[in-house]
Amino acid sequence: MVLKSKDLLGLKELTAEEIEYILNTAKTMKYILISKNKKTPHLQGKSIVTLFYENSTRTRLSFELASKYMSASSANVSASSSSVAKGETLIDTAKTIDMMGTDVIIIRHPMSGAPHLIAKNINASVINAGDGMNEHPTQALLDMFTIVEKKGSLKGLKVAIIGDIYHSRVARSNIYGMTKLGAEVCVAGPATLLPPEIEKLGVKAFNTVQEALIDADVVMGLRIQLERQKKGLFPSIREYSRFFGLDEKRLKLAKEDALIMHPGPVNRGVELSSGVVDCEKSLINEQVTNGVAVRMALLYLLTRRDSVENIN
Ligand code: CP
Numbered sequence: 001m002v003l004k005s006k007d008l009l010g011l012k013e014l015t016a017e018e019i020e021y022i023l024n025t026a027k028t029m030k031y032i033l034i035s036k037n038k039k040t041p042h043l044q045g046k047s048i049v050t051l052f053y054e055n056s057t058r059t060r061l062s063f064e065l066a067s068k069y070m071s072a073s074s075a076n077v078s079a080s081s082s083s084v085a086k087g088e089t090l091i092d093t094a095k096t097i098d099m100m101g102t103d104v105i106i107i108r109h110p111m112s113g114a115p116h117l118i119a120k121n122i123n124a125s126v127i128n129a130g131d132g133m134n135e136h137p138t139q140a141l142l143d144m145f146t147i148v149e150k151k152g153s154l155k156g157l158k159v160a161i162i163g164d165i166y167h168s169r170v171a172r173s174n175i176y177g178m179t180k181l182g183a184e185v186c187v188a189g190p191a192t193l194l195p196p197e198i199e200k201l202g203v204k205a206f207n208t209v210q211e212a213l214i215d216a217d218v219v220m221g222l223r224i225q226l227e228r229q230k231k232g233l234f235p236s237i238r239e240y241s242r243f244f245g246l247d248e249k250r251l252k253l254a255k256e257d258a259l260i261m262h263p264g265p266v267n268r269g270v271e272l273s274s275g276v277v278d279c280e281k282s283l284i285n286e287q288v289t290n291g292v293a294v295r296m297a298l299l300y301l302l303t304r305r306d307s308v309e310n311i312n
Contacts, residue, residue, distance in 0.1 A: 003301055007119040007126040010135035011176040019144070019177055025297035026145050026290070033069070033293050042296075043072035046103045046303050051093065052129070053079040053109045058264055058291055059129045059138065063106050066295040072103075094118035094126075103303050107131075125302040133167050133228060139263050140173035142294040144181065146287050147218055150259055155182035160212040160254070163222035163244050163271050165205075166193045167229065170263045171222060175201050188212035189244060190235045193224075209244050213253040220261045221246045221271040237270055247273040259283055 001021050005013065014022075032040055048067040050060050060076070067074035077097065079085070084093055090109070097105055104125045107115050112132035119126040130136040147154055159178055165171045165187045178185050179202045186204040187194065188211065198205045206212045213219060224240045235243075251258065260272075260282045268274045277284060 002305055006302065006305060007115070007128075008137055008298055008302065009115050009119060009126065009128045011137045011140055011173045011180070012135065014137075014177075014180075016180040019141070019180060022141055022294070022297055022301065023145050023148055025301055026141070026294045027149075029296035029300070030290065030293035033289070033296065038069045039071065040069065041071050042300050043067060043070035043303060046072045046299075047101055048072045048074045048104045048106070048299060049077060049097050049100075049102050050074075050106045050129070051077045051079070051097060052107070053084070053114075054130065056108055056129070058288060059108065059136075060106075062288075062291040063127075063129070063295050063299075066292050066299055069292075070296060070299060072299070090114060091118060091121050094122050098122035098124045104299060125305075127298060127302070130169055132169065133172070134169055135173045135176075136169040136263075137173045137177075138291070138295055138298065139170045140177045141298070142287060142291040143170075143174055143220070143261060143263065144177055145294050146261065146283055146290045147259060149286075149290070150283070151217065153182070154178055157183045157217040158215060159183050159185045159218040159220065160216040161185065161187045161220045161222065162209055162212060162246060163189050163240070164193045164224045164234075165189045165198065165222070166195050167225040168222050171220075172201075174220070175203055179203070183218075186212045186216075189222075190240065192234050209246070209250060210253055213250060216254040216258055218259045218261060219246065219251065219254050220263075221266075221276075222263070223265070223267050223271050241270045245269075245271055245273065246276050248275055248279070251276065257281075261287060264288070 102124045106127040106129050108129040112134035114131050115126050115128035161171050188206040188209045262284050
């Protein structure tokens with residue numbers, strides 16, 4: 001099998017088979033990641049560049065480490081310390097990186113559709129590491145990988161995503177991906193933080209956290225994304241925490257063996273109590289490890305497309 005596109009722009013565009021293929025490849029990568037010798041030759045001779053216009057710890061570092069573990073040449077560009085600050089356009093910056101022999105550009109940008117725009121203008125593969133409020137496909141893939149690792153499959157599971165759904169590219173990608181793999185996804189959040197079109201995506205939406213949590217197999221908390229908010233339209237942190245914060249008492253509504261997840265970074269005491277972050281059911285640390293495995297898989301699959309196409 002080969003991924004149809006040269007790029008990974010969103011889970012909206014992927015088939016269920018492609019998602020499963022990526023998750024299965026990540027399983028192999030996880031064995032390498034947790035072994036004593038992590039160095040593999042899978043990306044020898046390949047060049048990977050991260051181009052970030054927004055802050056990141058997990059996504060950027062896990063791509064960088066994934067590249068290094070698989071023997072690629074890798075480099076990072078921060079928009080704030082590059083020629084972007086001198087007025088260079090997004091396409092010109094991407095073309096400049098492309099012309100240096102780069103095989104994969106991983107981009108995070110505040111504008112929805114930025115990765116799609118550069119993908120049309122360059123030869124390198126483009127991976128979307130988060131575009132505005134649109135998608136964060138690699139986060140959703142690692143979330144799904146983590147759930148499948150624990151539960152065997154997503155089919156028939158009830159997944160409750162709680163909080164600022166409107167601004168969340170993580171929620172959007174997870175909704176596309178998880179529904180394709182057969183999960184029942186429901187969301188809960190303040191009315192002003194639920195996108196009006198949400199039910200068209202095949203999910204149930206609730207205005208109380210309690211309704212969404214009942215019998216959930218997986219509970220995912222989200223931080224309130226202040227960086228994307230227009231002033232005055234949304235609840236205060238205190239209201240958000242009071243009505244949609246997840247603590248041990250509220251989580252009793254979910255199944256006893258429910259998995260607790262969060263894409264990070266977590267605001268302890270706001271969307272999750274500190275006790276929940278550190279509880280036995282919390283997979284937040286495992287999500288981080290799995291993020292490296294999933295990104296290793298993606299880099300491998302996207303850079304081998306040419307050779308597989310030629311063989312076929
Ligand atoms: N989950 C996530 O995207 O984290 P970072 O912003 O640290 O990359």
